[in-house]
Amino acid sequence: MFICNVCGFDKLEWPQYLEDDEPNFVICDCCGFQSGYDDLDQGLTFDEYLDKWIKRGAIWVDESKKPKKWSLEKQLKNIKK
Numbered sequence: 827m828f829i830c831n832v833c834g835f836d837k838l839e840w841p842q843y844l845e846d847d848e849p850n851f852v853i854c855d856c857c858g859f860q861s862g863y864d865d866l867d868q869g870l871t872f873d874e875y876l877d878k879w880i881k882r883g884a885i886w887v888d889e890s891k892k893p894k895k896w897s898l899e900k901q902l903k904n905i906k907k
C-alpha cells in the first residue's frame with residue numbers, strides 16, 4: 827500500500843509517482859488528488875491542493891474506503907516531509 831502525498835491516506839493501491847518522479851496518474855480515494863493532473867496540469871502543490879480540499883469540506887472521493895474512526899489530523903501525520 828502507498829501513501830498519498832497530499833492527505834496522508836495510506837492505502838493507495840499504486841504509488842502516485844514512479845522511481846524517476848514520473849506521475850502515475852493515481853487518484854487518491856480520500857482527497858481525489860491525481861498525480862500528473864492536479865500537480866502538473868493544474869499547477870498545484872500538495873499543500874495548495876490539501877488546502878482547497880479541506881476548504882471544500884474534506885469530502886472523500888470513495889466513502890467506502892473511509893475508516894470508521896477517521897481523523898484527518900492523524901492521517902496527515904503519515905506524510906513524510
Ligand SMILES: [Zn+2]
Nearest residue numbers: 830833854857
Ligand atoms: Zn489523498
